[in-house]
Amino acid sequence: MMGSIPTRTPTNGRPLTLALSPSEGAREVHARPHPGPLPQERENRRKTWRSWFVANRWSLLAGHACGWALASEYSSGLIVVGLFLWLVSERRSPNRRVPSGELQQADSEIGAPTWWQRLLPSCVTAIPPLLLIPAYSWACFGNPFILPYSLQASFPAMQEGVYAIKWPNPETAFNLLFTPARGLFFWTPFFVMAGVGYWQLIQKSRGLFWLTYLVPLLHIIVISGRTWDWPAGPAWGPRLLSPMIPLLALPCAYGLKRFPWMGLPLAVYSILLTTLATLTDACPSYPTHPNPLLDLNIPLFLKGELSPNLGMALGLPPYASVALFYAILIGGIWWLWRRLPEEVNH
Numbered sequence: 001m002m003g004s005i006p007t008r009t010p011t012n013g014r015p016l017t018l019a020l021s022p023s024e025g026a027r028e029v030h031a032r033p034h035p036g037p038l039p040q041e042r043e044n045r046r047k048t049w050r051s052w053f054v055a056n057r058w059s060l061l062a063g064h065a066c067g068w069a070l071a072s073e074y075s076s077g078l079i080v081v082g083l084f085l086w087l088v089s090e091r092r093s094p095n096r097r098v099p100s101g102e103l104q105q106a107d108s109e110i111g112a113p114t115w116w117q118r119l120l121p122s123c124v125t126a127i128p129p130l131l132l133i134p135a136y137s138w139a140c141f142g143n144p145f146i147l148p149y150s151l152q153a154s155f156p157a158m159q160e161g162v163y164a165i166k167w168p169n170p171e172t173a174f175n176l177l178f179t180p181a182r183g184l185f186f187w188t189p190f191f192v193m194a195g196v197g198y199w200q201l202i203q204k205s206r207g208l209f210w211l212t213y214l215v216p217l218l219h220i221i222v223i224s225g226r227t228w229d230w231p232a233g234p235a236w237g238p239r240l241l242s243p244m245i246p247l248l249a250l251p252c253a254y255g256l257k258r259f260p261w262m263g264l265p266l267a268v269y270s271i272l273l274t275t276l277a278t279l280t281d282a283c284p285s286y287p288t289h290p291n292p293l294l295d296l297n298i299p300l301f302l303k304g305e306l307s308p309n310l311g312m313a314l315g316l317p318p319y320a321s322v323a324l325f326y327a328i329l330i331g332g333i334w335w336l337w338r339r340l341p342e343e344v345n346h
Helices: 039-055 057-072 074-089 102-110 115-130 132-141 170-178 189-204 206-223 239-258 260-280 292-303 318-338
Strands: 016-020 027-031
Touching (some): 039 057, 057 074, 057 115, 074 206, 074 239, 189 239, 189 260, 206 239, 239 260, 260 292
Antiparallel strands (some): 016 027
């Protein structure tokens, strides 16, 4: 550690260090070369750090994203814990796809990581966004170790259970999954493709199967215990189930690959429903609108009463502003698709 500290260099170009002369027992100044790291050692150290960063880049990114998710939506805690447990239990399979290029070189240089070496990068990068939680509580209430939900005076139900979450309730789970008010599969039926994709995924990786199947299932079971205000206020779809949606992406992709004739129409229909809600009103209240699609979104669209957007701010009519947005969107997708490598397109 001392060798890494720069010292003052005299006019002769050699650093001065203090040493105790054992023969005289007095403190003397000896001029000798500083035993700092050689250029080659510094280069090797730099390569080691670079290899570590390259090998752990996805863990670093995932941990940072999990920190932001938890700081913005406390119900994502189950998903974050599930991801971290999977990261700890992950083992490198003999059938693991061999990385190429820089990542392969990094793997060979640092070797197979242990469980704590896989977990540490994610934990470190999750800390900065997570610090926003105690910082907010400290700034607003003078105590960094409390959550604002524990101070809710207007909603006494928040004081019951774990912030209004009690025992699982099948009726609430059904409402969050299938009803027109907030149903996940009602508003995004494409997610039923996950049921098909799980069979394909378990044959590829049992670890990923349990991560993408068991964690969302536990999330639904736990959140169903929040019978009070299960719609989660004015919102579009099941807001409290939104943290688990990224885990459905992989099984849905396998399901789409297996049955594209079923997955593509469901994807298009889901996108249209989402677009319609976004263009009109994505925050319907409950029970004022038990079926927002029929009694709110479609009537507003037919009347041309759309949510404010940039095109309307520039003076375009409502429908023209939407057409301009989709022209730019579709043109951008087409432009990017044409520039993908040929092997990616196939």
